[in-house]
Amino acid sequence: MTLPSKRILLIISGGIAAYKSLDLIRRLRERGASVRVILTKAAQQFVTPLAAGAIAGERAFTDLFDAVTEFDIGHIRLARDCDLVVVAPATADLMAKMAGGHADDLASTVLLATDRPILIAPAMNPVMWSHKATARNLAQLQTDGVKTVGPNAGEMAESGEAGTGRMAEPLEIVAAIERLLAAVDGPRGILSGQSILVTSGPTHEAIDPVRYLANRSSGKQGHAIARAAAEAGAAVTLVSGPVKLPDPPGMKVIHVESARAMLAAVEAGLPADAAVFAAAVADWRVAEAGTQKTKKTTAGPPTLSLVENPDILATVAKRKTDRPRLVVGFAAETERVVEYARAKLARKGCDWIVANDVSKESGVMGGDRNTVHLVTARGIEAWPSQSKEEVARALVARIAEALKVPTAPVK
Numbered sequence: 001m002t003l004p005s006k007r008i009l010l011i012i013s014g015g016i017a018a019y020k021s022l023d024l025i026r027r028l029r030e031r032g033a034s035v036r037v038i039l040t041k042a043a044q045q046f047v048t049p050l051a052a053g054a055i056a057g058e059r060a061f062t063d064l065f066d067a068v069t070e071f072d073i074g075h076i077r078l079a080r081d082c083d084l085v086v087v088a089p090a091t092a093d094l095m096a097k098m099a100g101g102h103a104d105d106l107a108s109t110v111l112l113a114t115d116r117p118i119l120i121a122p123a124m125n126p127v128m129w130s131h132k133a134t135a136r137n138l139a140q141l142q143t144d145g146v147k148t149v150g151p152n153a154g155e156m157a158e159s160g161e162a163g164t165g166r167m168a169e170p171l172e173i174v175a176a177i178e179r180l181l182a183a184v185d186g187p188r189g190i191l192s193g194q195s196i197l198v199t200s201g202p203t204h205e206a207i208d209p210v211r212y213l214a215n216r217s218s219g220k221q222g223h224a225i226a227r228a229a230a231e232a233g234a235a236v237t238l239v240s241g242p243v244k245l246p247d248p249p250g251m252k253v254i255h256v257e258s259a260r261a262m263l264a265a266v267e268a269g270l271p272a273d274a275a276v277f278a279a280a281v282a283d284w285r286v287a288e289a290g291t292q293k294t295k296k297t298t299a300g301p302p303t304l305s306l307v308e309n310p311d312i313l314a315t316v317a318k319r320k321t322d323r324p325r326l327v328v329g330f331a332a333e334t335e336r337v338v339e340y341a342r343a344k345l346a347r348k349g350c351d352w353i354v355a356n357d358v359s360k361e362s363g364v365m366g367g368d369r370n371t372v373h374l375v376t377a378r379g380i381e382a383w384p385s386q387s388k389e390e391v392a393r394a395l396v397a398r399i400a401e402a403l404k405v406p407t408a409p410v411k
């Protein structure tokens with residue numbers, strides 16, 4: 001659970017995307033959050049208070065001057081008894097009211113009365129979104145500290161309309177909420193007292209003193225994980241293959257070239273509470289690397305005889321002593337991503353696999369974004385497409401959650 005006992009106040013305003021907010025409620029509750037819902041009058045044209053209340057597990061609120069509500073809870077308590085206010089969908093009209101400080105219904109009054117962080121997920125017709133008035137209101141809201149997620153580009157509900165204006169998908173909104181609450185709680189601290197070992201980057205396997213076998217890993221994802229873990233207060237050891245990235249601050253960085261050197265550095269880095277193997281280790285190395293540069297001869301190209309490299313992840317996952325409580329592997333696949341990841345989980349003996357699609361079309365290799373699935377013994381989670389930093393922070397939040405249980409092995 002990534003949002004245990006978090007209290008979200010969800011304001012649904014009137015747009016066709018409101019139906020997606022019902023799924024958002026479910027996703028938030030799945031993650032341990034409690035959700036209290038306010039519907040504007042227009043929202044009720046799209047979803048009913050009964051449906052929203054049934055999914056939230058408590059009645060939804062609609063009226064400012066409802067005697068029962070005011071006695072029972074009151075708009076000020078609605079505004080304050082939460083950790084975060086989320087407006088999804090946020091219409092152009094509600095954004096305008098927020099920017100202007102209006103308070104003529106329950107939603108706008110609560111938004112004015114709250115001292116909690118506010119996240120909005122705008123959704124509207126592309127022309128309305130790009131209108132100068134909306135841009136002005138958005139700029140004002142951002143100045144006021146309101147955070148936004150989306151809107152995305154794509155097809156609109158109206159036939160023939162496309163452009164930017166689609167509400168962010170529920171899982172993207174969930175990821176934004178997790179990030180925002182982690183920032184409010186302070187990522188610092190969630191891993192304090194824990195030691196985390198991370199491998200990152202490719203390995204270079206020497207053919208001779210000037211040539212090597214390698215792969216396209218940039219190390220961006222592994223380094224981002226190490227950085228996020230350090231920011232969360234962990235004592236981090238980063239074992240990095242050759243990359244073009246600077247060493248992240250606040251951690252021990254060990255530079256290696258080959259898989260065998262990486263394994264030795266990892267073993268020297270144990271014990272650790274958790275280990276994340278994000279490196280793209282070369283599967284093979286040349287059986288006998290030349291000690292001098294191999295010369296071109298008339299006899300034709302040399303034959304390279306390859307031998308298998310040690311599997312660092314499997315070696316650590318199968319250790320009898322000093323096995324980290326949580327061993328996380330990565331699976332970079334170009335096809336059947338989840339199926340292969342599941343098999344890998346069993347074969348390697350690790351606890352979690354972060355599976356990502358590295359097919360050419362995905363643009364993950366060397367890129368800044370990543371779309372991953374988290375595969376655990378409990379099941380598979382599809383995470384939204386996000387930056388590698390966001391994937392790192394979300395993974396660190398999950399690791400912190402898993403390590404909270406004092407001694408039990410993590411599943």
Ligand code: C5P
Nearest residue numbers: 277278279281310311312313329330331
């Ligand atoms: O088998 P495959 O290379 O796809 O497995 C990927 C996972 O295993 C990654 O977590 C990678 O860091 C790890 N691995 C390793 N040592 C190897 C090969 C892969 O640690 N020799």
